[in-house]
Amino acid sequence: MPQSNTIDGVVLGEAPLIRVRGLVNRFGEQLVHDGVDLDVQRGEILGVVGGSGSGKSVLMRSILGLRKPNAARIQLLGVDATSEDPAVRHHIERNTGVLFQDGALFSSLTVGENVQVPLKEYYPDLPRSLRYELALLKIKLAGLPANAIDKLPSQLSGGMRKRAGLSRALALDPPLLFLDEPTAGLDPIGAAAFDQLILTLRNALGLTVFLITHDLDTLYTICDRVAVLADRKVIATAPVAALEQLDHPWVQDYFNGPRGRAARVVTEGNP
Numbered sequence: 001m002p003q004s005n006t007i008d009g010v011v012l013g014e015a016p017l018i019r020v021r022g023l024v025n026r027f028g029e030q031l032v033h034d035g036v037d038l039d040v041q042r043g044e045i046l047g048v049v050g051g052s053g054s055g056k057s058v059l060m061r062s063i064l065g066l067r068k069p070n071a072a073r074i075q076l077l078g079v080d081a082t083s084e085d086p087a088v089r090h091h092i093e094r095n096t097g098v099l100f101q102d103g104a105l106f107s108s109l110t111v112g113e114n115v116q117v118p119l120k121e122y123y124p125d126l127p128r129s130l131r132y133e134l135a136l137l138k139i140k141l142a143g144l145p146a147n148a149i150d151k152l153p154s155q156l157s158g159g160m161r162k163r164a165g166l167s168r169a170l171a172l173d174p175p176l177l178f179l180d181e182p183t184a185g186l187d188p189i190g191a192a193a194f195d196q197l198i199l200t201l202r203n204a205l206g207l208t209v210f211l212i213t214h215d216l217d218t219l220y221t222i223c224d225r226v227a228v229l230a231d232r233k234v235i236a237t238a239p240v241a242a243l244e245q246l247d248h249p250w251v252q253d254y255f256n257g258p259r260g261r262a263a264r265v266v267t268e269g270n271p
């Protein structure tokens with residue numbers, strides 16, 4: 001899909017959609033990030049991996065402006081993501097979709113009402129019937145049956161709840177999607193189907209995707225590049241095949257351990 005050079009009037013030029021430089025995050029004595037640099041190019045699916053507690057979610061929250069880092073320069077969608085200017089916050093929130101690890105759906109609202117929350121906020125004058133139709137469209141886009149629209153999150157399976165969270169993330173047609181461990185807790189068939197859905201949406205809608213995952217199959221099947229968080233930094237960003245060669249203990253354990261080898265065999269057909 002051809003991509004315009006502007007988003008809501010903000011000129012992007014050749015700049016990456018996300019550019020992080022010198023990110024530092026500290027919680028008391030604990031230094032989580034110490035100079036993280038990262039670029040996410042338009043239209044790519046970038047996987048973010050790292051050991052448990054390496055700071056993947058804190059990185060995502062920092063980029064989104066949900067956490068104020070101790071130091072950083074972060075360009076997001078052509079604006080300074082650390083700015084508190086309401087117009088900047090609006091630009092970022094209007095153009096990003098986020099699927100949090102637990103789906104973060106409102107449990108007392110139906111799926112349809114959940115998807116309509118951002119529509120109500122950003123398009124308050126939209127007639128109720130049109131809002132419902134738009135929610136239905138997003139629900140179908142995320143691969144849910146139409147009748148899911150009137151269900152409560154508690155009436156859905158884990159995989160369907162993920163899809164419901166995704167349909168809400170897509171509500172405003174954002175060019176940029178953040179996914180925090182989207183396949184965690186899904187069975188392998190459900191996880192593979194979710195991976196394919198992300199790939200299809202990226203290809204059809206030209207989305208850029210920032211994807212935190214532990215799932216090796218996801219890395220091998222849908223990520224264009226993978227960033228590795230270790231030693232409080234992004235130690236490498238490269239296509240997964242190149243990362244396998246990286247001489248770093250965590251990377252070697254992760255990619256060349258038994259599960260890494262198995263994922264490679266399945267996707268590449270070579271042991």
Ligand SMILES: Nc1ncnc2c1ncn2[C@@H]1O[C@H](COP(=O)(O)OP(=O)(O)OP(=O)(O)O)[C@@H](O)[C@H]1O
Nearest residue numbers: 027030032050051052053054055056057058059214
């Ligand atoms: N609000 C907070 N207060 C104190 N410490 C925090 C806070 N948020 C995160 N941390 C700490 O920062 C570190 C990184 O957390 P983060 O959730 O980003 O890890 P992660 O890489 O996403 O881990 P996982 O793969 O287990 O989800 C952890 O040690 C965590 O305990």
